[in-house]
Amino acid sequence: MDSDSKTEAIKRAKVLMVGAGGIGCELLKTLALSGFQDIHIIDMDTIEVSNLNRQFLFRQSHVGQSKAKVARDVVLRFMPRICITPYHANVKDPEFNVDFFKKFNVILNGLDNLDARRHVNRLCLAAEVPLVESGTTGFLGQVTVHIKGRTECYECQPKPTPKTYPVCTITSTPSKFVHCIVWAKDLLFAKLFGDRNQENDLFVHTGDGSDSVKPTDDIFERGLDEVPVQYGRKIYDHVFGYNIEVALANEETWKNRRRPRPIFLGDVLPEKLILQNGNLEKNCLTEDLSLSAMSSLGLNNPQEIWSLAENSRLFLEALRLFIERRGKDIGSLTFDKDDQLAIEFVTAAANIRASSFGIPLHSLFDAKGIAGNIVHAVATTNAIIAGLIVIEAIKVLEADFQNCRMTYCLEHPCQKMLLMPVEPFEANKSCYVCSETPLLLEVNTQTSTLRDFVDKIVKNKLGMSFPLIMQGAILIFEGGDDLEEDIAANYALNLDKVLTALPAPVTSGSMLTVEDLQQELSCHINIKHREEFDEEKEPDRMVLLGWTTPEKESQGVSNGENTAAAIPASPEAINKSEEVEVTAEISRTKRKLSEMTEVQEIFQILPDTDANNSMDPQEVEDNDYDNDLIVLDENPEASKKRRLQ
């Protein structure tokens, strides 16, 4: 197409951007400069200080305001005659339905979580509008194009779900620092400051059930005359001392493992220091998220790795400050990475536990990164990706589908390339999202309930938010806020029934249809009864087949959702380096869309043995940081370089 018709296609285009963050700012600017005149942008977030190092449309004075709206205002200043429509909303809101999506010529994603990406993918398929996907992490990035009927959809290839850890690893046998963080954050912090009513399987599994009658709850209750210092000491000794002693009593657990050592406060800190409070002068006027135990103790460098004694003091001081200054929050707090005191507490607790188990301690800076699932990000990668997105978007608008491609932005050159184009793939014929292949569910229909099915399979695995579940013409379940009371109550009753006991019994050989109306996704699941399931490997007691599962999938405790602008990673890479590397995969199921004559070369990328040839963040030398940091929001796409034939 010549340049005039290109210009015309761009001028006439109506584009939807989802996300106004790192990629979004760069993308909006580039779209505007490229001649786009009608841009819509959805983002539910507000601006934070940590955004400003790369989301260059935002200023300090904008902190707290809507990203979508500010982005629009700023861009209009240098491109006043274009039309930008911002939506400060969640893309999963019902107003953004298929009809909404149909109004656009192309959808451009700049999202940071798998859930939203899947949602948008389904809407794009339903609306039959091309989607340009993208993601970045540090120096890595990629852009992919998804056109219904021509290429794979975003879900055709497995996207690993967030890394999870077996519960017993967290509660009893941690071997990496991240295990300690998850314990400190999701168990201890939650127990002390969160909702008391929540089920919380905090501690020791001795196996012989001897602790099953232990009233652990009592320990966490603070007596009326129990001063914070006393209380803190009690908690400390209980979780780091007593509980470890109890765990040690079970020889079986430690046969092949390093035995932890119990830590009691008295052994770590002299009595004087235990009773001595930090210097609170600086904090007198703060009772909010900036309240800090660190500064009151004079521990000023978040990059420093503090000793066991210092972490212990931090633990006690943080606990004391929570009680004395934020008492009203106790009982309802959830962990927030921007809550300074919470970070300090979790860091301290994780470090003490790490010390007990012989795991290297970490600085607050690093602990925060892990606990908060923080993704490292720089402006340059986002800028590069934004440029690549616009190039693809323009091809889509020109209907130049033959030339659409996936592009990978690498940190280390592969065959001299830092930017590597790859042919898009054909749709996966057994993708339950874009093709019509039924799935198979192996389940014990006599013991698993409808609730198990809805929560673990339909919502979690299939990513449906408001599902309809039918057997034949009979509606078994409907999720949603707008149901009438009696109908909702009826479904609620069904939830607790086992599958065979449902009004329309679900047994081996049944076929269920599961739909999400908003996503316009419909999917069939054949049911097969199975008696036994492996406790360790199949803790859900349900196995979904035909749904390409990611490599490592274990149920258990996760480190929470990572709000990462995610980047593809291969499981091997996860084990090799903290940078997400691109590795080879000779996929037997690889399908090529077309032969591009120029690109006959085989992009065979071998695992980078010099995995650490990179700009390393910090002196975090231990491997566990590397491996487990891939709590990349579930979206390390399997970005294996595809081999072209």
Add this chain to the structure above:
Amino acid sequence: MDGEELTAQQTALYDRQIRVWGVDAQKRLSKAQILVSGLNGTSVEFCKNIVLAGVGSLTLMDDRLVTEDALQANFLIPRDETVYSGRSLSELCCESLRDFNPMVRVLAEKGDLAQCEMEFLDKFDVVVVTGCSLKTKIEINEKCRKRAKRIAFYAIECRDSCGEIFVDLQNYTYAQKKSDGTAECHLSYPSLEDAILIPWRNLPRKVSKLYFAMRVIEKFELSEGRNPGELSNFDLPAVLKQRKELCDAQSLNESHVPETLLERILVAGPMLYPPVCPILGGILGQEVIKAISGKGDPLKNFFYFDAADGKGVIEDISNPSSI
């Protein structure tokens, strides 16, 4: 690195990037002085990136007044004639850039870098040039190489929807991290003049066609006394003649410099394809950050991007003996 810590403000602002390159690198960045001569779509992208990264200072040199062309692909200049009328590009860009990061000193310097005294360069750790003739690039590069302190030199050029980056770090030593510790790595970069003097037949096979295309066009511009962006489609026959001359002299088959590629570049004239600017500006930004921080493998020594095939390629155009 000295004991000067980053301020709390810097740590909060740079948190996400410190997680990429570390505190020491960030400290080094905060002391770096950058000079950019020539403001267009790509160098403006680079400026944004380097200011966000948190360098010590950025100095801009471009006395040209704002024109419609200059506004192209430039998001730093408000589209308001009352604001931009009568003012130079460097002044206007300066004002906007300061907003992106108040912790960076952004200055506009009047004058033409080609005319500057050599001592002027001593203020800088990094010099980036764009939009000037080959002759000027070579001169500035030579000046940089003559100074006692090592000054990193970069040239960036975007034509139509493709572009070139040239890197000269002179003799560069850095710690390359390997799985079993770090190893000291030495790289020796040729000057721009030396690089392009290397006979074409000595170059590795399959060198990017853009390398040759740029050299042909450069040579032509030089012989005609024209600046980048001043050529047009009318010049095609003459440029093709230049191609033949060069290829004959270099014993290289003309097919290495496709006519279509040359035509594309000429037809575009001064115009850049806007989406390519952030790509080139981004790569350049990364390179400068690496050079300042001393972390990460810098590219050596040419980089090419062409939207037509989507490849971003590094070409090592240097004498084997100097590698």
